Amino acid sequence: MSQERLSADRPTTTDEVMVEVRELKTYYEGGGLFGGTPVKAVDGVSFDIHRGETLGLVGESGCGKTTLGRTLIQLEDATAGEVRFDGVDVTTLRGDELYEWRRNAQMVFQDPDSSLNDRLTVGEIVREPLDVHERGSPEERRRRVRELLDAVGLRPEHYYRYPHQFSGGQRQRIGIARTLSLEPEFVVLDEPVSALDVSVQAEIINLLEDLQAEFGLTYLFIAHDLSVVRHICDRVAVMYLGHIMEIGPTEELFTDPANPYTHALLSAIPEPDPTNDRERITLHGTPPNPRYPPSGCPFSTRCPARIRPDRYENLDDELWTAINTLREVLRERQRAERSVRERLRARLGKETRFGAIEETREELFGDLELPPEVRTAIDEVIDHAADHDERRALARLAEEFGSVCDGEGTPAEPELHAVGEGGRRSFCHRHADGYREPDRVLDARQ
Amino acid sequence: MSGGPIEDDRTLVERVADRPGPALPWLGAGLVLLALEFGRFLGWALSLGAGLRFAFDGIVAIPGWVGGNVADTAGSLAGFLAQDLTALVVLFVVASVLVRLAPWRIVDRLELGWSRKREAYAERLAVTAVLAAVASALAFTPAGSILRFELEVAAWLLESVAASIPTLTSPETIPNQGHRTPGGGWEGTFLGLSPAVAWAIRTAVVFAYALACLVWAWSGYDRYRRHYRQADWTPRDDTVRRLRNHYWGLFGLTIVIGFVVLALWAPAISPVPAEANIYQPYEHEFEYLGEDGEVASITHGAANINTRSDGQHTVAPLSYDQYDRFAPLGTTPRGQDLLTNLAFGARTSLIIGLTAIGLGAFIAVVLSLLTAYYKGVADVLTVVASDTIISIPAFLLVMLISVIFSEGNHPLADPLDGGLLLALVFAFVFWPGMWRAIRGPSLQVAEQEWVDAAKSYGQRPTTTMRKHMSPYIAGYIMIYASLLLGSVIIFTAALTFLGLGISPPTPEWGRLIDQGQPYIATSSWHVATISGLMIVLVVTAFNALGDALRDAIDPEADVGEGEETGGATTGGGV
């Protein structure tokens, strides 16, 4: 796959904004009748999609990218915010308006095994949207289905076959034909090739590019495979824990990432260019539970460029990792629902299943050299925790080691700062005045 | 690659008309089969019609019943209002079903430009109004009673036609009732053969005819598949193939078919008419050669007293009683013919089983689709309802309800001497179990991306459930239905054994066991033994069929088999 040739083929995108997403939130209620804490799958994102472009949406699994894609085409109800298609907020559409609008925005699903009903013939599958929207006479619909099959590289006589008789790549072509049957303008591609063999991935990607050129489609391309994204997308949005961390033109973002999370994500791809001196950034821990995101920056629990209080700027990295882990442990203890019995035991000063916080301390800080003031602070934190007062323990920890990244001070959340030339934006406090840029910090801390 | 011409968009009728070769002989054979037993088919259709009419009368009675109840508490004006309102609701439900079935819609012609939902409701309301007009015309003008009279005349006419057309298997065509002549031959039997041989011939003809029907149906499927179907291969082909190789299942299927044939052709298989032998024994006479060498006549009732199998006397299987009536399976302790009882008892069991399981499965499927698609509150309510029903021991619940209704002489307790009531109670008791059993698969299929896809292009939820979800739970419900059918048969027998289920004279297997059970150690052992074995056999067969269906439907069962169907390979050449 030659990058240059394909970039040259790419249809020129207009600057006309097609989709405006503003402060969009999609929360999943916590199951059961009585709500509970919702999962904040998408937690306030804003961005634009231009007519004719391919916008990539990348991030680890569970970051909310699929939910975002599904919300854009109204498969999920938005909790708050707006999705304006050509000026119309589609989150407010109901009944007939929604039904009429749906034909404009369609989706290619991830798993070709699950996206096609195996009990219907290919013809019936591709035809169904036409039937639902009562397009033309039955003969016209059949003719249209055959044209679509042809357009996606299948043969018209496949009309009376069943999906079982096709390979994964062919099934995905059937799904694409169905997606295109209503002539949508906007298509969400939800990891359209990740379930396919590597050998057919390129075929499907090329097909999608050809179809985009032929029908003037606008794509939202959701993926976790960054090389595919770099290949096909005009712009890329990087998502983490329900937030867009960075968004901007693909090449710029890949060659000169601004956000610490983008740095970390990109450093995970094997580097084809050995002369590049970028070092691999290892992230500690796992992404936080989206039910209980951290206050402040969503990435603060793992960020290698996190802003530190000035007096601790030069503290050992290992020590910082330990402090971060301690905070996570405390947060978890705080929200763990304890049975009445456990509460009683805690009151009476007996052992609970949460174990002695002393052990945790030993595990985390046992091998480390602690400067005296750090040791005092940690001791106080541990004391509070031993009294089962996690709230105060956390407050003490934040007071001593916290920064804007953890939501200390205002604004708690970072802003989307403009970076680079191509209208790129990055969601990080470090772009504000008075802080060093993330890449310099990362270099320094490596 | 095989298959017809590429652009094969003709309808099935057109395809057959263009190439009638394989279809014509099949249609001809079908007509012959139909003609041979036309009277019997007509009879079945009439009984079905009578059943529907009973259901119809029941629904018609709802508004009056509601109105009456309201009038009792809130005065007669409120009663009338409630009655009319209920009637309109019932009509609206009927209209919704009719709108679904109709190939075109009124509002489409009018081009009102309304919203989809509004049009749909307008359509239903319009049809409701039409129905209401027709209904009140029937209720308040002589038109109604005229129509009813006409229908009754038509039904009577058809019945007499059905009775007068000779059918291949009727006891009139191959009679086995006759009397010995003083000369040593037989009078009145088929070709003068002995009643035993005549009966054997008739029974053999019945089963041969049923077999011919099966072969005809299979050949129709096969011809359709080879010559007229547009797809070379469908997923159902695999299911059928797996079923064909499932010997335990085929055994079950054979027994089940035998059971169904026994029930459907009960009058042909019975050596004596049930009407004469069981229902009205003192109204029907027959002739026999008396000991004095004279041909005498006696009522069945009087004769039955002397032909009991009650330990002291026994009419054993494959023997004649003293009046020269042939009893292939002996007689009952009441002196009736055992096979006649078994055959009509099979009818009772089948009607109860099918009604109960059909109704229960319908409730279970509808609820499982709704709860899996919408989840949330609908799901919770169904869980609560089904848990409540399940928490009461089923047997106790059945006994309770059937006693309440039959002691209260409720009209529902009339048909089949309580059989219908029992079926409804079973449906009520069994749906939670079936719903539970298909809940997992329904939730699973609701999670499939094709359901999301349907939503994404605006498919109606009801259509999505019917088209994209129900085919995947149909298999599961068939498995459980067939397993539960066995339980229903056992339950019915057990209740009747306890004297609660179905009262005489309607024949029932459980009662036969009950009657024969005291004589199990005597020479009349056959009564309880044969009936008991029949139940065991049929229940086992339904279970075997359920197992086979499970194996045939579950694709995992195919894993070890290696060879895949031809279809899976022909699709690959792109």
Ligand code: SF4
């Ligand atoms: S705001 Fe702080 S924690 Fe978040 S990415 Fe920037 S430096 Fe890291």
